[in-house]
Amino acid sequence: MLSYRHSFHAGNFADVLKHIVLIKILEHLCKKDKPFCCIDTHAGPGKYQLNSDFALKNKEFENGIGRLWQQEDLPDGLASYINVLKHFNTKGQLNCYPGSPLIIRHFLRNRDRLFLHELHSTEIDLLNTVIGNDRRIKVAHSDGLKNAVSLLPPVQHRGIVLIDPSYEIKSDYQLVVDTLIQMYKRFPAGTYALWYPVVERQRNQQLEQAIKASSLKNVQLFELGITADTQEHGMTASGMIVINPPWALATEMQHTLPWLARTLGLDGTELYRIETLVSE
Ligand SMILES: C[S@@+](CC[C@H](N)C(=O)[O-])C[C@H]1O[C@@H](n2cnc3c(N)ncnc32)[C@H](O)[C@@H]1O
Secondary structure (H helix, E strand, O other): OOOOOHHHOOOOHHHHHHHHHHHHHHHHHHOOOOOOEEEEOOOOOOEEEOOOHHHHHHOHHHHOHHHHHOOOOOOHHHHHHHHHHHHHOOOOOOOEEEOHHHHHHHHOOOOOEEEEEOOOHHHHHHHHHHHOOOOOEEEEOOOHHHHHHHOOOOOOOOEEEEEOOOOOOOOHHHHHHHHHHHHHHHOOOOEEEEEEEEOOHHHHHHHHHHHHOOOOOOEEEEEEEOOOOOOOOOOOEEEEEEEOOOOOHHHHHHHHHHHHHHHHOOOOOOEEEEEEEEOO
């Protein structure tokens, strides 16, 4: 049974990095008129109210989007992320944090398509309400990892698969790699963005090793840590592993990530990583 609710964490430092990278990939796909397909394997409820009891329980957003929202002199690399946030908060106050389904929908054009998956029985109802009736989007109450494989390759022959699990089950670390390998075999030209938390560094090392030893090619990693690794305080860092990233992504992140680490870091031990895990 699933117990994870992303509403407790929406807008935290991990969401900031995840959604910045997602938006950069979507902007790249929008540069061509040719339609694209987007598959979100772990959609969540779609959007989050930052004044809800969930968000206010630990106020994780305060050390994420909360620190950036009022900031002047943001680096250029953050402009499109903040613009998306402004679209959902038109009165200048930060109340709503869009989840990946709404962020992706923001970029969809008439002929683009989006497949959303969510397994949690409460979250799927919320997601259906948020998405409503949109002929470009299909919402499925199903296992996103299993279903996404069967959707590939998409008829558009271009697109992104976002994989954003909660890693409630430790075997998820291996499952995501096995699934990525199956997806890549069916659609080697696709872009894949895998989010990961750093809770026990050893698990991340195993994940990276499994990717390096696989058939996957052209893999980059972007990580933001707000404090040094520890096994005592839960998630201290998180990252996105991107297969077939837009060519300019790494350069853009070279400008953005150091600033984000300095701005969101807690105690001077913050870190960031930009690495090529597997070359082209
Ligand atoms: C980290 S949250 C997703 C957040 C969302 N992607 C965003 O950026 O706003 C992970 C979600 O995946 C759901 N989930 C867990 N396992 C799943 C699976 N196998 N298939 C689909 N959804 C799943 C959980 O219920 C949870 O809502």
